[in-house]
Amino acid sequence: MNHLLKSYIKFLWNSKNEHGVHSPFVFDLVTKCFYDNTKYPEYSLLKNNPKRARLLFRIIRYFKPKTILEIGNELNTNIFSSEITTFEEFQKNKLSKNNITFDFIYFNQNESQKTTLAYFELLLPTITNNAVWIINDIHKSTENENTWDIIKKHPKVKVTIDTFHFGMVFFRAEQEKEHFVIRV
Numbered sequence: 001m002n003h004l005l006k007s008y009i010k011f012l013w014n015s016k017n018e019h020g021v022h023s024p025f026v027f028d029l030v031t032k033c034f035y036d037n038t039k040y041p042e043y044s045l046l047k048n049n050p051k052r053a054r055l056l057f058r059i060i061r062y063f064k065p066k067t068i069l070e071i072g073n074e075l076n077t078n079i080f081s082s083e084i085t086t087f088e089e090f091q092k093n094k095l096s097k098n099n100i101t102f103d104f105i106y107f108n109q110n111e112s113q114k115t116t117l118a119y120f121e122l123l124l125p126t127i128t129n130n131a132v133w134i135i136n137d138i139h140k141s142t143e144n145e146n147t148w149d150i151i152k153k154h155p156k157v158k159v160t161i162d163t164f165h166f167g168m169v170f171f172r173a174e175q176e177k178e179h180f181v182i183r184v
Contacts, residue, residue: 065103072108
């Protein structure tokens with residue numbers, strides 16, 4: 001049995017829906033965003049994986065970030081009203097900007113574990129209490145799963161949500177450290 005299938009079966013076994021969530025923050029996210037069945041007109045503009053792209057659209061719509069940093073190429077920038085910065089732009093301008101923060105960071109995890117973790121550490125100074133980080137393809141390979149496990153255990157990370165395709169990371173100081181596996 002291949003890795004992805006084994007990971008998916010394990011995910012299904014461990015996952016919950018909104019009824020297994022006791023955090024008000026995560027419950028609202030699940031019920032108002034993950035399970036939002038509205039057929040947004042912007043969906044017609046989405047390319048690539050439609051189900052995953054729709055979820056990403058709803059997540060960004062739910063959190064309404066003003067600034068987004070994209071590492072990799074996945075976001076359809078024409079449908080978001082946020083200012084989207086690529087990692088290359090961030091690196092060029094990093095030294096000239098003080099106190100850079102991003103409300104939302106999207107990691108399209110096509111890099112090695114070492115590179116992804118280096119990006120993670122490099123970007124930690126940009127976090128705010130309400131920052132949302134999305135790590136794509138957390139179960140695609142054993143290396144990606146190991147990377148996700150390391151990120152979940154990081155002391156600054158408070159809440160993580162595994163939706164199988166995405167791993168969501170929150171740094172909310174007011175919350176106890178907790179990990180959720182949610183069927184979307």
